[in-house]
Amino acid sequence: MIDLRKLEQGKLKLDLHTQNVVSFCKDLVPDYESLCQQKNIIFHFLPAKTIIRLNFDAEKLEIILTNLVSNAFKYTPEGGKVVLVIDETSENVMFSVEDNGIGIEKEFQDMVFERFFQVDSSQSIAMGDGIGLSFVKYLVELHGGEVHLESEFGKGSKFMFSIPLKDENKEEKVEEVEVLPDVEKEKSLLLNAQPMSPTATHTLLLIDDEPEILELMERSLIEDFRILKANNGMDGLTVVRKELPDLIVCDVMMPKMDGMAFLEALKEDKELAHIPIIMLTAKIAEEDQIVAFDSGADAYLTKPVSLKFLRNRIDYLLARTESVVMANALAKSEKNYTKEEQRFLLKCKETIDEHLMNPNLGVVFMAEKLGMSHSSFYRKIKSVTGMSGMDFINEYKVFKAVQLFNGGETNVSSVCVKCGFNDIKSFRDAFKKKMNISPKQYVMQLSLLEDTSHKG
Numbered sequence: 247m248i249d250l251r252k253l254e255q256g257k258l259k260l261d262l263h264t265q266n267v268v269s270f271c272k273d274l275v276p277d278y279e280s281l282c283q284q285k286n287i288i289f290h291f292l293p294a295k296t297i298i299r300l301n302f303d304a305e306k307l308e309i310i311l312t313n314l315v316s317n318a319f320k321y322t323p324e325g326g327k328v329v330l331v332i333d334e335t336s337e338n339v340m341f342s343v344e345d346n347g348i349g350i351e352k353e354f355q356d357m358v359f360e361r362f363f364q365v366d367s368s369q370s371i372a373m374g375d376g377i378g379l380s381f382v383k384y385l386v387e388l389h390g391g392e393v394h395l396e397s398e399f400g401k402g403s404k405f406m407f408s409i410p411l412k413d414e415n416k417e418e419k420v421e422e423v424e425v426l427p428d429v430e431k432e433k434s435l436l437l438n439a440q441p442m443s444p445t446a447t448h449t450l451l452l453i454d455d456e457p458e459i460l461e462l463m464e465r466s467l468i469e470d471f472r473i474l475k476a477n478n479g480m481d482g483l484t485v486v487r488k489e490l491p492d493l494i495v496c497d498v499m500m501p502k503m504d505g506m507a508f509l510e511a512l513k514e515d516k517e518l519a520h521i522p523i524i525m526l527t528a529k530i531a532e533e534d535q536i537v538a539f540d541s542g543a544d545a546y547l548t549k550p551v552s553l554k555f556l557r558n559r560i561d562y563l564l565a566r567t568e569s570v571v572m573a574n575a576l577a578k579s580e581k582n583y584t585k586e587e588q589r590f591l592l593k594c595k596e597t598i599d600e601h602l603m604n605p606n607l608g609v610v611f612m613a614e615k616l617g618m619s620h621s622s623f624y625r626k627i628k629s630v631t632g633m634s635g636m637d638f639i640n641e642y643k644v645f646k647a648v649q650l651f652n653g654g655e656t657n658v659s660s661v662c663v664k665c666g667f668n669d670i671k672s673f674r675d676a677f678k679k680k681m682n683i684s685p686k687q688y689v690m691q692l693s694l695l696e697d698t699s700h701k702g
Contacts, residue, residue, distance in 0.1 A: 260303040260388060264412075267300040267307075267339060268293045268332060274308060278315050278330070281461055285324045289315075294333040301412045306385045309550070313382050314343040314405050316458030321403070322347035338391070338408040346402040355395055359383040381550065382407075448564055448682070449474060449489060453482040453508065454497040454526070459549075463495065466553045467560070470682065479503030483511055486518055493563055495556070498527035506541060513542035522563040526551060565648065565681050565688065587630050594627070598642050602666045609635035640676045643667065647677060651689055658685045 275291045282289040311330070318328040322345045333340045350358060359379050386393045386407045397403035449472040454460050457477075464473050474489055476482040480503040482496065494512070498505035505525055513519045524545040545559045597615045601607050612635060613623035627635050643665045650661050659670060662685075667673035677685045 258384075258388060260306065262301050262303055264299055264301045265304075266297050267302065268296055268298050270304060270307070271311065271330065271332060274311060275330075277312075277461075277465070278328075281316065281319055281457070282328055285319065285322070285326075287319060287322055287324070288327045290327065290329040292329060292331045294331075298332060298334045298339055300339050300409060302389060302409055306388070307409075310382050310385050310407065311341070311343070312458055312462070313379065316456070316461070317379070317405075318343050318345035318347065318403070320457055321345065321349075334411075336411075338410050340406065340408050342404055342406040344402065344404040349399040349402050350395070350397040351399045355397055358395060359393070448472070448492040450560065451476065451482065451485055451489070451491040451494045453477070453479065453494065453500070453505070455500040456497070459497070459526075462553065463556070466557065471560075479505060479508030479511070482508055486512065486521070490518075491521065493560060494521055494523040495560070496523055496525055498525055509541045509543060522566075524556070524559055524563070561683055561687075565683075590626065590630060594638070595642070598639060599646075602643070602646065603664065604666065605668065607639065607666055609639070612639065641680055644677050644680045647673070647685065648681070648688075651685070656689050658689065661685065 271293070272291065275289070278291075279289045315328060315330065322328060326346050329342075329344045331340075331342045331344070359382070382405075383393050386409070389409045391407055391409040393405065393407035395403065395405055448470075450467060451474045452460055452463050452467075453476045454463075455477050460475050460477075464475065467473060474485050474491060476485050478500045479496070482494070483503070485491075486494065496505045496508055503511075505527070509523060509525065512521065512523065519542070522544040523542070524547060525543045526547050526549055528549045544563055547556060547559065593616055594612070597612060598607065601611070601615070604611070609623065610620055613620045616623060618626070624635050627633065627638050631638055633641065647661050647665045650664060655661050658673075662670055662673040665673070667676065674684055677683075677688070681688060
């Protein structure tokens with residue numbers, strides 16, 4: 247995805263490479279088929295040739311096609327059809343995305359590519375951020391091409407765009423193999439094509455009224471997280487109260503209940519107020535960001551957002567939350583423990599702090615320092631924390647490592663020694679088990695966030 251601020255400033259640049267655009271599009275087809283299967287829509291991919299050489303920016307062409315296919319999906323009823331066609335003329339490569347959905351009324355057809363254009367939800371244009379089709383137009387024109395719409399209300403729409411062939415593409419002679427147009431795809435993917443990882447330790451709730459944005463975020467996060475989704479703030483609150491996710495990513499402009507109303511409702515509920523939330527929006531004004539932060543947002547990202555940066559923020563906020571939870575669990579003021587349990591945990595904390603770099607620090611060592619038998623210490627720490635003695639010690643060591651990194655330490659090897667790990671591998675394994683990322687990745691994320699905050 248692309249930073250909208252660069253679009254605003256006219257600073258978006260193309261990363262152009264020449265490749266077979268048919269093969270490129272073919273790689274996207276499984277995702278489009280999976281999306282369409284959610285409504286039993288049949289997706290056709292009809293290239294006129296098997297090889298069409300084109301000089302294009304792969305990331306931006308994927309955004310163009312995904313926006314158009316997702317819009318077609320959104321406004322096509324169950325059992326309908328969406329068709330992606332690619333053809334080549336002497337001057338251009340021609341793309342079209344056609345559906346037999348509800349279509350667009352004539353009075354709106356000249357305005358659909360305007361930024362933030364919206365009509366009410368009973369019409370054919372979404373009540374979303376309103377940047378999708380304007381962004382498509384911008385990216386097509388950035389390639390030197392044009393985009394057009396043909397639509398008949400009640401019968402469907404056809405979005406067409408072209409990208410001009412460069413001289414090198416025209417001169418390059420490639421054997422052209424005709425393909426048969428009848429390429430209806432079999433429904434080989436299940437309704438939920440993204441399996442939940444059995445090792446996922448955190449649950450994320452994604453809230454957005456744009457199906458394609460939910461799809462993109464889910465695809466990028468599903469390997470490492472359990473994903474929940476909602477299409478508006480009202481449904482989002484229902485999911486939050488039922489599932490208690492570890493973190494929420496929420497759009498601002500949505501029907502029924504918008505993101506700001508959702509944020510306020512979340513933070514007013516004492517049972518839910520602790521859940522970190524990242525707000526996504528096309529609004530880039532400083533006042534909008536201030537309002538969001540004043541309402542309790544933990545991060546505010548402008549659309550279209552970099553999926554890599556979104557993941558960065560998610561990992562950082564989860565790591566920060568877990569550090570606070572761990573600190574509370576080990577602090578003497580923790581209200582969930584009896585006074586006797588608080589004293590026991592405090593003694594454990596003091597013992598580990600005092601002997602953190604001692605290579606003998608382990609369950610037997612801890613038991614001796616606390617004046618307990620090995621078995622008594624094991625039973626006690628298990629009953630209070632739910633962890634084994636060694637897991638508790640390692641988790642506290644990781645907590646100390648996080649404190650050091652947050653305090654400015656950047657040398658992983660140095661922190662490894664200071665936190666009493668015998669070798670880098672043991673440190674890395676323990677850190678990743680707790681934080682879901684390696685120590686090096688955590689340091690890099692902190693550095694990126696610091697750079698970002700300074701620029702802001």
